[in-house]
Amino acid sequence: MYKAKAYSAASATAPLASTTIPRRETTEHDVQIEILFCGICHSDLHSVRDEWHSIMPTVYPIVPGHEIVGRVTRVGSAVTKFKTGDLVGVGCLVDSDHTCPNCKDGLEQLCPNQTLTFNSPDKHNTAPVTYGGYSESIVVDEHFVLRVPTNLDLAGVAPLLCAGITTYSPMRRWGNLTGKKVGVVGLGGLGHMGVKFARAFGAQVVVFTTSPGKKEDAHRLGADEVIISSNADEMRSHAGTFDFILDTIAADHDINAYINLLGRDGKITLVGAPEKPLAVSAFSLLVGRRSLSGSIIGGIAETQEMLDYCGKHNITADVEIIPIQKVDEAYERLLKSDVKYRFSIDMASLKSE
Amino acid sequence: MYKAKAYSAASATAPLASTTIPRRETTEHDVQIEILFCGICHSDLHSVRDEWHSIMPTVYPIVPGHEIVGRVTRVGSAVTKFKTGDLVGVGCLVDSDHTCPNCKDGLEQLCPNQTLTFNSPDKHNTAPVTYGGYSESIVVDEHFVLRVPTNLDLAGVAPLLCAGITTYSPMRRWGNLTGKKVGVVGLGGLGHMGVKFARAFGAQVVVFTTSPGKKEDAHRLGADEVIISSNADEMRSHAGTFDFILDTIAADHDINAYINLLGRDGKITLVGAPEKPLAVSAFSLLVGRRSLSGSIIGGIAETQEMLDYCGKHNITADVEIIPIQKVDEAYERLLKSDVKYRFSIDMASLKSE
Numbered sequence: 001m002y003k004a005k006a007y008s009a010a011s012a013t014a015p016l017a018s019t020t021i022p023r024r025e026t027t028e029h030d031v032q033i034e035i036l037f038c039g040i041c042h043s044d045l046h047s048v049r050d051e052w053h054s055i056m057p058t059v060y061p062i063v064p065g066h067e068i069v070g071r072v073t074r075v076g077s078a079v080t081k082f083k084t085g086d087l088v089g090v091g092c093l094v095d096s097d098h099t100c101p102n103c104k105d106g107l108e109q110l111c112p113n114q115t116l117t118f119n120s121p122d123k124h125n126t127a128p129v130t131y132g133g134y135s136e137s138i139v140v141d142e143h144f145v146l147r148v149p150t151n152l153d154l155a156g157v158a159p160l161l162c163a164g165i166t167t168y169s170p171m172r173r174w175g176n177l178t179g180k181k182v183g184v185v186g187l188g189g190l191g192h193m194g195v196k197f198a199r200a201f202g203a204q205v206v207v208f209t210t211s212p213g214k215k216e217d218a219h220r221l222g223a224d225e226v227i228i229s230s231n232a233d234e235m236r237s238h239a240g241t242f243d244f245i246l247d248t249i250a251a252d253h254d255i256n257a258y259i260n261l262l263g264r265d266g267k268i269t270l271v272g273a274p275e276k277p278l279a280v281s282a283f284s285l286l287v288g289r290r291s292l293s294g295s296i297i298g299g300i301a302e303t304q305e306m307l308d309y310c311g312k313h314n315i316t317a318d319v320e321i322i323p324i325q326k327v328d329e330a331y332e333r334l335l336k337s338d339v340k341y342r343f344s345i346d347m348a349s350l351k352s353e
Numbered sequence: 354m355y356k357a358k359a360y361s362a363a364s365a366t367a368p369l370a371s372t373t374i375p376r377r378e379t380t381e382h383d384v385q386i387e388i389l390f391c392g393i394c395h396s397d398l399h400s401v402r403d404e405w406h407s408i409m410p411t412v413y414p415i416v417p418g419h420e421i422v423g424r425v426t427r428v429g430s431a432v433t434k435f436k437t438g439d440l441v442g443v444g445c446l447v448d449s450d451h452t453c454p455n456c457k458d459g460l461e462q463l464c465p466n467q468t469l470t471f472n473s474p475d476k477h478n479t480a481p482v483t484y485g486g487y488s489e490s491i492v493v494d495e496h497f498v499l500r501v502p503t504n505l506d507l508a509g510v511a512p513l514l515c516a517g518i519t520t521y522s523p524m525r526r527w528g529n530l531t532g533k534k535v536g537v538v539g540l541g542g543l544g545h546m547g548v549k550f551a552r553a554f555g556a557q558v559v560v561f562t563t564s565p566g567k568k569e570d571a572h573r574l575g576a577d578e579v580i581i582s583s584n585a586d587e588m589r590s591h592a593g594t595f596d597f598i599l600d601t602i603a604a605d606h607d608i609n610a611y612i613n614l615l616g617r618d619g620k621i622t623l624v625g626a627p628e629k630p631l632a633v634s635a636f637s638l639l640v641g642r643r644s645l646s647g648s649i650i651g652g653i654a655e656t657q658e659m660l661d662y663c664g665k666h667n668i669t670a671d672v673e674i675i676p677i678q679k680v681d682e683a684y685e686r687l688l689k690s691d692v693k694y695r696f697s698i699d700m701a702s703l704k705s706e
Contacts, residue, residue: 110640277633278635280645282627286626287463294636
């Protein structure tokens with residue numbers, strides 16, 4: 001074991017503060033990574049404040065962060081995919097059982113015995129739970145380490161590891177979106193990636209937002225049309241016309257308003273998880289054979305595919321780079337949706353702690 | 354125009370009573386049918402009592418019935434598919450616009466300008482609205498008339514025209530169900546057809562019911578397993594294992610209990626439309642990339658395919674045959690789910706009126 005600098009929260013109400021954490025020595029299949037940037041996902045905030053207590057109670061201290069980009073500093077003796085100096089990424093997962101049907105199909109994100117990047121029981125017993133990317137380094141099994149294209153801005157790559165794959169995966173699974181009418185509900189960290197991907201896939205992209213102020217920016221990101229969702233007339237004029245809608249809203253909202261916009265066999269996929277159940281009109285689903293589904297990140301192979309796609313098409317997240325000392329302030333701004341569109345922590349700032 | 358005997362309701366609270374209604378003369382594309390049996394669908398009851406007022410207000414008098422089996426008594430000069438004496442069926446639709454994208458794809462059930470078999474504006478102006486199958490005869494455009502296999506019990510064929518196609522269509526659309534684990538929620542008119550089809554398709558069939566008394570019958574109909582849905586332990590033991598679930602419940606119920614039974618990419622399809630919105634847990638959809646969808650009857654071509662399939666595999670609905678004079682009593686029993694599993698009106702009983 002060695003000690004690494006990190007930022008952790010000691011309780012659900014404590015601010016994040018500088019600390020040191022144990023990291024395991026690099027075993028034969030491990031890759032040790034110097035973390036350069038770590039995106040701030042809303043999950044970080046939920047976990048730090050123990051807001052998902054009923055599903056996944058937070059073990060303190062918690063070191064959040066699962067949008068990690070860095071450089072390989074050491075590799076284990078059996079590592080074949082990476083060498084020292086490589087640019088790499090780590091997303092929401094750092095281990096799985098490798099034997100279940102989902103793992104065998106490359107869908108580690110659905111493995112019942114997966115190890116999340118933070119706040120997950122640590123199989124290596126380095127600590128009670130895994131510690132995430134708000135740290136100067138991390139050690140991860142090579143299977144869960146991704147190659148990062150060298151032509152991209154690294155601060156903007158970090159959010160691809162969660163927000164990127166979360167939006168890329170369900171759109172790819174839908175099929176060929178070229179020429180299809182695609183809606184993206186919400187223009188935050190997830191939504192802005194959804195717009196970029198939908199645009200890259202050749203879809204006709206319509207953004208739904210509650211904020212008239214985001215209209216111009218939505219167009220800049222790639223939207224062909226922007227609809228203010230509170231405008232009932234505007235919503236009605238699009239009834240029954242969408243092939244696919246990506247719903248990124250994690251707060252309670254009227255899902256039927258969007259289901260009714262779907263055409264025949266149209267699909268709306270949730271990638272945010274509102275806490276309260278959604279009130280779904282069965283009738284709206286029946287009349288167009290529409291479906292409502294969910295999607296959660298992606299498997300390791302698909303995450304690599306997404307990163308390669310981003311390299312080829314020059315896609316990164318729009319980020320605001322912050323030093324780690326401003327993480328609490330960033331959380332407060334996140335709650336007000338006051339970020340365009342993801343915070344990316346410059347981990348060099350940790351060196352001064 | 355000619356007069357035909359029928360049973361109609363004069364208001365939302367009136368009993369059904371004998372009457373005569375106008376039917377149009379057979380135009381060149383029409384088929385005139387002597388009705389032999391008409392199934393009683395729950396929609397009949399909803400419409401008679403104006404319970405769908407907000408979506409489709411009932412125009413009185415109403416002659417319900419859209420599970421029609423009969424014999425051709427006359428054909429128009431341009432009719433090519435049928436001749437006098439043929440056994441035929443008519444389901445929920447008697448016309449559509451033939452020009453919309455759905456009609457062009459053979460999905461007349463999704464045509465925005467469709468004409469329902471009863472309580473729908475009558476394009477021919479024979480009456481303010483169309484009159485359904487509780488009648489001695491009906492005149493229908495040949496496109497909406499189905500061939501009925503000659504080897505089947507006609508009383509049991511009638512419900513295939515609605516309950517049959519409603520359950521057949523979403524299961525066929527799922528794909529090849531051979532060897533797949535399929536759940537059928539509710540064992541009524543729709544559910545019992547779902548069980549028969551799932552069995553015929555080679556699926557492992559599990560029935561969910563609230564009634565322990567239906568267990569034996571479910572097995573007789575083709576279920577491999579019967580789960581009493583109130584038994585939480587039994588439900589839990591099947592978590593994450595189903596490929597497809599057909600939900601036939603039109604009353605409010607806990608949909609998440611069934612969503613949680615779906616495996617990866619599992620689908621649950623609603624064919625009943627509970628009046629109140631369903632409370633859907635987004636999290637349950639996300640974790641297995643599951644989907645909730647709806648389906649509504651089927652197109653004309655698919656309905657013919659279903660009837661042909663039933664002929665080949667000797668599938669009919671289990672019916673209780675009643676004279677039309679007992680229709681009000683049947684409605685009362687329907688409300689108590691006291692029928693195994695569909696009422697089929699023997700229209701010969703109308704001759705004595």
